[in-house]
Amino acid sequence: MAPQTMQQWTVEGKDGFDSLKLNESAPVPKIGDRDVLVKIHAASLNYRDLIIPKGQYPFPLDFGVVPGSDGAGTVEAVGAHVTRFKVGDKVATLFNQGHIAGSLDQVSVATGLGGVIDGTLRQYGAFDEQGLVHIPSNLNWQEASTLSCAALTAWNGLYGLESRALKPGDIVLTQGTGGVSIFAVQFAKAAGATVIATTSSSAKADTLKKLGADHVINYKDEPNWGEKAKTLTPGGAGVTHIIEVGGPATMAQSLNAIKIDGVISIIGFLGGMSKDQPTFLDCLTNICTVRGVLVGSRLQFEDMNRAIEANDIKPVVDEKVFKLKEAKEAYQHMWDQKHFGKLTIKIA
Incomplete structure (x- = not known):
């Protein structure tokens, strides 16, 4: 059973990384009939995450939202009508939660995780079952947490x-x-x-x-x-x-x-x-x-994951791993370009 409260970050303004605020006792989200509760094990940062609190992001955005589009974790609970996942499944998040297949449209472009919808810099997240994918079996949590944005964007660039x-x-x-x-x-x-x-x-x-x-x-x-x-x-x-x-x-x-x-x-x-x-x-x-190119669809994500498994592709992950409480330091570390490959945050 998930606890009642958790740690989570939110973006509360455009004043740089000081706009990132940590709540040590945020409520664990409730799930609806088609939602999946995920215990998030790891998240990774993208350039997009850095420019959101600096007020430089050119796509739809709300403040007070949990940042982070990329995350991987374990399914803790499923809603009554969920068919795609079961408790114990290992999953990763889809960047645009409404982008299932084909082209983006005016609705799906405004479903960015960590921009409009609460993202992954928290211990638990509730996501519509359509906004998750099974992770490749050859990856660990840190590696799997890097796929949602950077990997899928590269895949779309080459195959989209x-x-x-x-x-x-x-x-x-x-x-x-x-x-x-x-x-x-x-x-x-x-x-x-x-x-x-x-x-x-x-x-x-x-x-x-x-x-x-x-x-x-x-x-x-x-x-x-x-x-x-x-x-x-x-x-x-x-x-x-x-x-x-x-x-x-x-x-x-x-x-x-x-x-x-x-x-x-x-x-x-x-x-x-x-x-x-x-x-x-x-x-x-x-x-x-x-x-x-703005990331990619869930269908492309699933195609990419099959290729990652078939070719045993391992994401390049920076050797320095931050804890959830150190997210602000992780932002600065990446902004200073002290990383190589994907910068990850260990959560669970």
């Missing part, structure tokens, strides 16, 4: 446009060593693709090569890394898929690297916002597809 889905022999360009980029390296290699990765340090370059990257470009030494990447492709034809995490600051180089009919999936703006960026006309002159 069905007519241009990743194929063996394709060439994928990833940027940096954040969670999405590392997952993209792992998924691309498992699919038989060639990977070109960018980074800013020789130490990170070595790690990327260990993960399977075929070529690594140091963008500090090679500011025109897009053109360099193109020279590494057969006949200089260009890259098939680019996972674009930098945004305006890196888009020009991505366009320099892309192949005719290639796909650039924009998933973030880590490089900051800028008016100095390519125009829509550059998509025409480079004859490519540029798409925005």
Whole structure:
């Protein structure tokens, strides 16, 4: 039986990480007929979590909400009409709770966990049964807690446009060593693709090569890394898929690297916002597809989990693990870029 109270964090404003407030005796949520009560064992942070309390998140948001989209745990109780799960099942959370399959719409885009709906930085969570998936059997709690946002975003970037889905022999360009980029390296290699990765340090370059990257470009030494990447492709034809995490600051180089009919999936703006960026006309002159990606659907999540099991893919988890009470310190640690791979919080 779950206790009556629990620890949970909420976001109470836009004043930076001081807007994060810990409640040591919040009520454990009640479940309805189609809800599942989950004892959360681990959660992981994303860049999105960091910018919400800073007031920089561009998607639907409410304050007073429990933060965190990513979490994994054990089913403690199920509602009377739940059919997808039973007590004892190991589950992970879906980022947009209403995004079951197909494209996002005006309703499902406003169901972001940790933004509009109470998220995972708490000991127990009640979720609609449609907003959970079974976790891959080859992962531990910390690893499973990293899948909801970064992994699924990478998967959607590579497979979400069905007519241009990743194929063996394709060439994928990833940027940096954040969670999405590392997952993209792992998924691309498992699919038989060639990977070109960018980074800013020789130490990170070595790690990327260990993960399977075929070529690594140091963008500090090679500011025109897009053109360099193109020279590494057969006949200089260009890259098939680019996972674009930098945004305006890196888009020009991505366009320099892309192949005719290639796909650039924009998933973030880590490089900051800028008016100095390519125009829509550059998509025409480079004859490519540029798409925005906001995580992915439950159907994609389930497909991805099967691939993770089949290929025994292990998420890269930072060696430093924080406790739930240390969530604010975890935010700062990640903001200071002291992590490598996914930063996790142990809860249960």
